[in-house]
Amino acid sequence: MPLPQLSVVVPIHNEKDNVAALLAEIAAVLRGRLEWEAVFVDDLSSDASLTVMQGLKAEYPELRILSHRSQCGQSTALHNGVRAARAAWVVTLDGDGQNDPADIPGLLAERERAAPSVRLFAGWRVNRRDSGSKRWASRWANAIRAWLLKDDTPDTGCGIKLFEREAFLALPYFDHMHRYLPALMQRAGWSTVSVPVNHRHRLNGVSKYTNWGRALVGVRDLLGVSWLIARSKRTQTVEY
Template identity: 50%
Template sequence: MTDVSIVIPARNEAPNIATLLDGIDAALAPVCDYEVIVVDDASDDGMAEVLRTRRATAPRLRVLRHDRSGGQSAAVHSGVRVARGALIATLDGDGQNPPEELPKLLAPLMAPDSEAVGLVAGQRVGRQDTLSKKLASRFANGLRARILKDGTRDTGCGLKAFRREAFLALPYFDHMHRYLPALFARDGWAVAHVDVSHRPRGGGRSHYSNLQRGLVGIVDLAGVAWLLRRRKKSRPTELTE
């Protein structure tokens, strides 16, 4: 039985994906039984061929392909839906999230008496990004934290681990991956935080601009704030006598 499913949303990461998969195997082979699901978000840079070649010698690797680009949240959602593991871990396909952080990320979910923990959120330390990207992220995280009060300083980190069933019970919307701590807490789950390292991008380029993130984020933040206010507050208890 598969313990953990690693879900990687990826678009046009042909220069990075093979090295990332090697790192995941090195990090997790001594730790648990796992599978790796790469969700190819309609790449056109040859990544599909790289993955096809890899699958011939990698029995743990599964590949999904979107017929059109749906974005990071759509790719994560597609991967989680077909995952066999009860626990899910995600990381970005660009190689900036070091796979050796995965065991540390999964540990709070695998620990004894961990039933209350639904999500473990990675928090990047020493970010290897441009100054403009870091400043934009700092502003967005600060605004989000003030409005949602989710206790998380870095929701944009791709390194996250969570319970599959709890994730699939969340309301889906594009860009939901940036609001997982608030959404899990809304459903009554405890959220743990783990500091993780960060690497420079190995090849290719980012698919999002700071302006693009900012404009979408304003709408999403308002929507998530509405969801938190409208959450179901009553919880049923079954009578057994």
């Protein structure tokens, strides 16, 4: 099998009713367009998510499944999926089906038009389909983050992103890092672009986060990322 041109990495935790439909949508968008693979990372689901995914391999040879031996969270699942990915560029999607795989071609088109310095194309949910309280909490969190980090990104929490694998793996890893990818990429010297994308209602299952839980860890992480940015130094080098 030739090396894929694109790896689609999807963290999964208790999404047994969503994984089949999501993979079918990914395949419908990418088959015949380019060589691709889907890396689904099961974060020790307590439902039948892993069994469902194993049953899909016969129909989707592009599917690869990684399974955690202990539950580690979304950032670790993403990081392990990207490390296992074989393509130079990676698209990430949330496993709940709220991100639309139909937006992947648009992200790829933005990459073709962008300068070489852009290594991250971040989805921007212009019409969010979450509850009012969740939208309100995200609006305040994004405002505080933008004020403190100056990352010029309206929506860092969107799960659909396109980035260069090598650039991602060079970033400092920590839990919840996926919420700060634009700021971390910029800290590393790369440019980022926000791309308007679709957002859908969750049809099955329940959210893994609460507003309070997200806020409590967010304060600590935000201060940590701010410290990383303040302590970073970059310069060009000349070899003789």
